Amino acid sequence: MFFSRVGGLGSQHLLFSLMLCTVCRVGSSQVHYSVLEEAKHGTFVGRIAQDLGLEVGELVSKLFRVVSKGRRDYLEVNGQNGILFVNSRIDREELCGRSPVCSIHLEVIVDKPLQVFHVEVEIKDINDNPPVFPVKEQKLFIPESRLPDSRFPLEGASDPDIGTNALLTYSLSTNDYFILDVKSKSEQDKLVELVLRKPLDREEVPEHRLILTATDGGKPELTGTVQLLITIIVLDVNDNAPKFDKKVYKVRLAENSLNGTIVLKVTASDTDEGTNGLIIYSFANNVPPNVLSKFAIDPLDGDVRVIGHIDFEESKSYQIQVEATDKGIPKMVGHCMILVEVMDTNDNAPEVTVKWLSLPVPEDSPSGTVIALVSVSDRDSGANGQVTCSLSPPGPFTLVSTFRNYYSLVLEGSVDRESVPAYELVVTARDGGSPALWATASVSVAIADVNDNAPAFDQPVYTVFVKENNPPGCHIFTVSASDPDVQENSLVSYSLVERRIGERPLSSYVSVHSESGKVYALQPLDHEELELLQFQVSARDAGFPPLGSNVSLQVFVLDENDNAPVVLPPHAGISPVTELVSLSVTVGHVVAKIRAVDADSGYNAWLSYELLPEVSIGRRPFRVGLYTGEISTTRAPEELDGSRQMLLVVVKDHGEPPLSATATVSISLVDSGQALKASSGVSRSVASAGKAAEALDVNVYLIIAICSVSSLLVLSLLLYVVLRCSAPPQGVCGPGKPALVCSSEIGSWSYSQQRRQKVCSGDGGVKSDLMAFSPNLPPTLNTSSKVLFFEKQSN
Incomplete structure (x- = not known):
């Protein structure tokens, strides 16, 4: 957009405020616009969403936004309709100086999926700056002896605009003695000289006042003027000014040159003799202060030296006007121009800027996810300003070049927060200078957790x-x-x-x-x-x-002595059972057997039998087997013992504390005739006992083998529990075996009343319980014994 600053031209201001912009596609991800500098806030730049092929209705849901590089947001985008407009005043000269190309780079970011577009907005120059002369007034001392066509260099004007807006033309006010000669040194710079047309006469016109006008080539034109006061003094003797061997000296100077470095040596000569030919070198009065702070000239030998910091990024060239003044009266001056071109050195390290887009990174993010945008820049030029980026250390991330000095930090592999919760990356930017300079930026990428691990x-x-x-x-x-x-x-x-x-x-x-x-x-x-x-x-x-x-739990319920022994029939009733015993029986005769069971297991179910003590004198005729419950005679019965005796048998288990039960047996002593009536039943029992005694030898070996296997199993289980359990009472233990008890007193083995194998794991199956009873044999009977086995079905 063009703006007019000519006062009073309101209609022209409105006419030229129309915007001219050109939209073009660059590849598939860059859009180019142009806008005039000094455009007002809200000035339309382009339909950025439409030009990028985005649906206007989806801009809000896709988080459509624009990110600009720089400290100010000159441009803004409407998130509803995707129109790009001017947000703040844009001064091209402030933004880019005299660079021929001035652009603002924008990054258009769209989520779901994440896309990054590059937009370049070119800032067009308008003629908003007038030419400016370095001084308001310039004095020239010209002797009247100077011949026509003598030339006197003048300091030209400068215009911060570019192109035709900075193309200057000069004009001189009407006079009879001087004309203006302008020569082009370059497209923007011109050599302005004042040329004498006819000889001067101090007596006729002692002083001349001229006005030099500089006009730029913009539309409309902006002008700057300077008054030039020329004082002419007639010299009769010193009529030759010093003359340099070159009108223009060109030299190249490396930036960062040390103070005292000789830039060049200028030489002037004067054909006059004596003091009129002695020359003093100096910079002209119109030399800018920034030149005086960086260069100095030796007044005697003409050596130009460096006295300040030479920075290519500050100024790429210097123009120095040098004067050679003789010592005549009046003094005469010769002029030359020194053009110093500053050569760039690699003295600026690259700059790295990281803009985060998606942090933290979910550990299930797919390959290709863009994590951050990285931009690099280097103030140097040429190869010294060409920057390449690298990423370290190697890992699941990579840098992808997107546009010029822009890179995307992209996930290219899988990440696992449980293995690596965060990545500390280093982005290294290295320029192409020799030696190369580099800069680094630390990038910390945190990994966000997702539920990918089961307890x-x-x-x-x-x-x-x-x-x-x-x-x-x-x-x-x-x-x-x-x-x-x-x-x-x-x-x-x-x-x-x-x-x-x-x-x-x-x-x-x-x-x-x-x-x-x-x-x-x-x-x-x-x-x-x-x-x-x-x-x-x-x-x-x-x-x-x-x-x-x-996880599976096996809860073993340990037995406690909570069940008392139970006496089995026929001695389980309240009324005692009467047993008939002949007075003629021998010692050791079994008159009765008490049978009892205990619902507990192990030692809690190991039963022992004993007779309750009686208050009597002498040896009792009966005793009970400690572990068999068999009641037998200790001596031959006598009439003094009485015809009837009551025996109270106590059955105890081995639990802590022990529990007990009692059984009462009534014994009637009769003679041999009365005992024969019950002999038939007794003979059958004796026959059965004889058969069982024949099998005792085999069963003893079987029981010993079972005891051995059970003992080894118990020891193995105990060792397994100690090794597997970290603390009591935990342990890994299989189902227990029947608690095998050995009675050393009677030399026989017996199991508890029953061995229950109820293992509750969701199945209610029926399991078998094995019960084994071993008879208590008298000391005199060691050739036969009996073992009774019972198998009981339990739920």
């Missing part, structure tokens, strides 16, 4: 030992699962895997706390009813979707 237990199966008759609600074990995820993805809750134990649900036996994992027994456990309870606990995290795993 895990330390071991697949836990073995727990619990004593029976526990109080309801007691804590029996704690399960613990770990989840390497974080936050809600690692919050673990516990629950039972419900199933039925026989006819009852598992939840009627145990429960688990959802947060702590503590397992509680909801009711007292009975070893006689339930020896092993097997179930599973599920651990599930709070992620989405939730993940879980199960």
Whole structure:
């Protein structure tokens, strides 16, 4: 857009305020616009969404936005309709100086999916700056002896605009003595000289005042003027000015040259003699201050030296006007121009800027996800300003060049937060200078957690030992699962895997706390009813979707002595059973046998028998086997013993504390005739006892083998528990074997009343219990014995 600054031309101001912009596509990801500098706020630049092929209705949902590089947002985009407009005043000269091309680079970012477009907006120059002369007034001392066509250089004007707006023309006010000669040094710079047309006469015109006008080539024209005061003094003797061997000196100077470095040596000569030919070198009065701060000239030998910092990025060239003045009266001056071209050196390291787009990075992000935008720049020029980027250390990220000095940080592999929670990357920008300079930027990429890990237990199966008759609600074990995820993805809750134990649900036996994992027994456990309870606990995290795993628990119910022995018939009744014994029986005759059972197991079910002490004098005629319960004679009965005796037998187990039961046996002593009536029944029992005695030898070896195997199994289980359990009472233990008890007193082996193998793991099957009884043999009978086996079906 062009603006007019000519006062009073309001209509022209409106006419030239129309915007001229050209939209063109560059490749598939760059759009080019142009806008005039000094455009007002809200000036239309282009339909950026339409030109990029985006749907206007989806701009808001796709988070359509524009990011500009720089400290100011000169341009803005309407997020509703995608129109790009001017946001703040744009001064091309302030933004780009005298660079022939001035552009603002924009990055258009669209999410879902993430896309990055590059837009270049060229800033067009308008004629908004007038030419400016370095000084308001310039004085020239010209002797009248100077011949026509003598030339006197003048300081030209400068215009910060570019192109035709900075193309200057000069004009001189009307006079009879001088004309203006302008020569082009370059497209923008011109050599302005004042040319003498006819000889001067100090007596006729002692002083001349001329006006030099500079006009630029813009539309409309902006002008600047300067008054030139020329004082002419007639010289009769010193009529030759010093003359340089060159009108223009050109030299190249490397930036950052040390102070004292000789730039060049200028030489002038004067054909006059004596003091009129002695020359003093100096810079002209119109030399700018920035030149005087960086260069100095030796007044005697003409050496031009560096006295300040030479920076290519500050100024690429210098123009220095040098004067050679003789010592005549009046003094005469010669002029030359020094053009210093500053050569760039690689003294500026690249600059790296990182703009984040997506942090933290989810660990399930797909390959190709753009993480950040990286822009690099270098104030140097040429190869010194060409920058390449690299990324270290090697990993799942890479840098992809998108447009000139723009890169995208892209995920090219998979990331796992549990393995690497964050990546510390270094972006290195290196220029093409020799030696090369570089700059680095640290990039920390955090990895966001997703629920990709299920809770895990330390071991697949836990073995727990619990004593029976526990109080309801007691804590029996704690399960613990770990989840390497974080936050809600690692919050673990516990629950039972419900199933039925026989006819009852598992939840009627145990429960688990959802947060702590503590397992509680909801009711007292009975070893006689339930020896092993097997179930599973599920651990599930709070992620989405939730993940879980199960662990198995084997709860062994340990037996306690909570069941007293029970006497079996025929001696189980309240009324005593009467046994007839002949007065003629021999010592050791078995008159009766007490049988009892105990619902417990192991030592709690190991029974012993003893007669309750009687207050009597002398040796009792009867005794009871300690472990067999057989009542036998200790001597031949006598009439003094009485015809009837009552025996009270106490049956005790080996539990702590021991429990007991009693049985009463009535014994009637009769003569031999009366005892024959019951001999038939007794003979049958004796015959049966004889057959059992024949098998005793075989069964003894069988029982010894069973005891040996059971002992080895118990030792193996104990060793296994010690190795697997981290702390009591945990352990890994299989189902126990029957508790085998050896009675050394009578030299026989016996099992407990019953061996229950109730293992509750959701199955209610029927299992067999094996009971073995061994008779107590008298000391005199060592050739035969009997072993009775009973098999009982239990649920």
